Amino acid sequence: MNAVVEKASWDEAYNFAYLDEQTKRMIRRALLKAVAIPGYQVPFGGREMPLAYGWGTGGMQVTASVIGPSDTLKVIDQGADDTTNAVSIRRFFKRVAGVATTEATEEASVIQTRHRIPEKPLKEGQVLVYQVPQPEPLRKLEPRETETRKMHGYAEYGLMHVRLYEDISRFGHIATTYSYPVMVNGRYVMSPSPIPKFDNPKMENNPAIQLFGAGREKRIYAIPPYTSVKSLDFDDHPFEVQRWPQACALCGARDSYLDEVVLDDKGGRMFVCSDTHFCADRQEKGHRGPMAADPAAGAFARSSDTSARKEGER
Amino acid sequence: MSALMLSETVGTPVRQPLMRATGVSKSYGETIGCLDVSFTLNPGEVIGIVGESGSGKSTLLNVLSAQLSPDTGTVEYDLRHKGMSDIFRLSEPDRRRLMRTDWGIVHQNPRDGLRMDVSAGGNVGERLMAIGARHYGEIRAEGLDWLAKVELDASRVDDKPKTFSGGMQQRLQIARNLVTRPRLIFMDEPTGGLDVSVQARLLDLLRGLVRELGIAAIVVTHDLAVVRLLADRLMVMRHGRVVEEGLTDQVLDDPHHPYTQLLVSSVLQV
Numbered sequence: 001m002n003a004v005v006e007k008a009s010w011d012e013a014y015n016f017a018y019l020d021e022q023t024k025r026m027i028r029r030a031l032l033k034a035v036a037i038p039g040y041q042v043p044f045g046g047r048e049m050p051l052a053y054g055w056g057t058g059g060m061q062v063t064a065s066v067i068g069p070s071d072t073l074k075v076i077d078q079g080a081d082d083t084t085n086a087v088s089i090r091r092f093f094k095r096v097a098g099v100a101t102t103e104a105t106e107e108a109s110v111i112q113t114r115h116r117i118p119e120k121p122l123k124e125g126q127v128l129v130y131q132v133p134q135p136e137p138l139r140k141l142e143p144r145e146t147e148t149r150k151m152h153g154y155a156e157y158g159l160m161h162v163r164l165y166e167d168i169s170r171f172g173h174i175a176t177t178y179s180y181p182v183m184v185n186g187r188y189v190m191s192p193s194p195i196p197k198f199d200n201p202k203m204e205n206n207p208a209i210q211l212f213g214a215g216r217e218k219r220i221y222a223i224p225p226y227t228s229v230k231s232l233d234f235d236d237h238p239f240e241v242q243r244w245p246q247a248c249a250l251c252g253a254r255d256s257y258l259d260e261v262v263l264d265d266k267g268g269r270m271f272v273c274s275d276t277h278f279c280a281d282r283q284e285k286g287h288r289g290p291m292a293a294d295p296a297a298g299a300f301a302r303s304s305d306t307s308a309r310k311e312g313e314r
Numbered sequence: 315m316s317a318l319m320l321s322e323t324v325g326t327p328v329r330q331p332l333m334r335a336t337g338v339s340k341s342y343g344e345t346i347g348c349l350d351v352s353f354t355l356n357p358g359e360v361i362g363i364v365g366e367s368g369s370g371k372s373t374l375l376n377v378l379s380a381q382l383s384p385d386t387g388t389v390e391y392d393l394r395h396k397g398m399s400d401i402f403r404l405s406e407p408d409r410r411r412l413m414r415t416d417w418g419i420v421h422q423n424p425r426d427g428l429r430m431d432v433s434a435g436g437n438v439g440e441r442l443m444a445i446g447a448r449h450y451g452e453i454r455a456e457g458l459d460w461l462a463k464v465e466l467d468a469s470r471v472d473d474k475p476k477t478f479s480g481g482m483q484q485r486l487q488i489a490r491n492l493v494t495r496p497r498l499i500f501m502d503e504p505t506g507g508l509d510v511s512v513q514a515r516l517l518d519l520l521r522g523l524v525r526e527l528g529i530a531a532i533v534v535t536h537d538l539a540v541v542r543l544l545a546d547r548l549m550v551m552r553h554g555r556v557v558e559e560g561l562t563d564q565v566l567d568d569p570h571h572p573y574t575q576l577l578v579s580s581v582l583q584v
Contacts, residue, residue, distance in 0.1 A: 141429070154407040158444025162429075165436050165443065168450055169472050234450040 009069070009098030017064040018096040023047055027065040027220070031211060034222035039184030040152070041135050046218035056089055056114055057215030059131035063093065063112045066127055066211070072100045074108035079116040079257065079274035086114075103277045115178070117199040119256050119278040122208035124225065130193045132214040135221060137181045137191040157189045160232055168237055177242065183230045184223060192229075198241045198257045203229040246271040249291040250301060251282035261300055272301045330392055332357045332498060332530050333378070338387035340377050346554040347373030350387070353549065353559070357392075357497065358528040362545030362562060364535060364577065370554040371534040372502060378532060379419055379500045380409055391498075414444055418491030418499035418529075422506045424483035427490070428475045434461065434486055435471040441494045460489040464519060481512035485519065492523065499524075501533045505540055517543050538581055542566060550574045 010016060017024070023045075030044035049057040067073065073093050077086040081103040089112060090101050102108050105120040112129040122128060138148045141159050151159065160181050167175045180197035184190045192200060193212060203210065203223060210223040223229060233239040247254045249270035256278060258271040270291055273279035283292065291297040333355040340347040348370035355361055363371050376382040378389055380401050390398045394416065401409060413419070421427040428437055438457040439447070447453050458468050464485040475483050484504065491499060504520065505513040521544055524531055533544055541548055541562055549559040550571065558571040569575045 161443040162432055162436050162440050165439055166433060169433055169435055235448050236451050
């Protein structure tokens, strides 16, 4: 540590990783408690970050508290490494912590994410930090905080199924596609943050540590490695993830989460991997999708990512 | 007759009351809510509580239904597994479980008792899901069954209660409460705010359900016609105290206390 301090590689106008040491200690204590009680929302004294609420202030505070000078950081926003939000958060930590950054999932030790879990399976020792807009899965059904705390405390989760019931009665199937509630370690119902339900099964038994930070709501929660994470469902309407009839137009992957990209105003569209690093990696290895030869398609895929929707955060 | 009494004492256990209140008092600072109220409720029995506004009826009902804790006195309830127990000594999760399984609470304003942005079927199914039902088809079938029992059209099962009329909302609230087959149901002015023809139908329905299912009920109302139709026994409250109690017909036809006499004679005759 001394050696690092001697030749500081970050902007020394700031403390290492922006937050002061006392704040980081406070957040680490909250994180320890969160890891000890999987799925339980721990309140913490959220700080102002140089970023608006809804853009990842919670995730940034968690990242700032767990990151060290030798870590390698990856930041993704809806799966993409090159969108505004991801680029600015990555640049922020490069400046205030001097850490190495990467786009490769397997090289990163800390991954901050908004709305996706990388397609490439995570390993032991990696930390996945989620940005969470609304940590309370029961909020839409029960507006009183005092009441939701009791419901968590006494494990009264019937109301969560009322929400799924409403889905089936209206649409004939469970139409919730993101922020799909999960039961963690058989005890706490948790919001997985607005990731697509496609990613829910990846949380189950994951070797990485998963940390969730909600800046506006000032809550932290966590899933320790190898923890049971079950998506809620009905016996006669089991949990299912999204499937696409198409393969990725650029890399031909059939098992990844696809974004729909409108190409023109005549109904033309293509489906591409939302995880840009996964897609680029596959193309490098020689996998080709039906539109891979078209240079315009690649450009389209990138430009549509930068204007990615911000549903669930507003 | 004597043989019957003998067999009752020897063969079957002595009839156990469902709820027993002893010396219940609740005041709000200087203001008295209810004072030294004691009574026993037997299984399947309907007790009416009448009195003017501010007489402490609702305070008493809130204490009995564990929504308010009393200053002094006890409320005991015959729990399925433990027998008579003081409901305020139960742990909070146990009390909450009791309130959503063995009890039902019908509020005067359906907005307090229903989830207005959840469909009728979801409202009825909520208690089932709360006690662990996880089969959509069964929950829905049960919901439809209860909608039929309270005379709501099955085609409205996916409509939200805010599109329902006042009378329909009240009936939906009753279905939502009865779905777990409670043994005791609390009703606070169940017909308040409804017009008379709707009131009559609702009372008819309630009377049928209570008799058919053998549910005990405590009904708070200022409407003597409601207790005449529903209640077996009657308690008349004034200034927080019970001033007269007895069989409904007895109290209404031969009131002893001056206040009860005033109350009975105040009813408008058409």
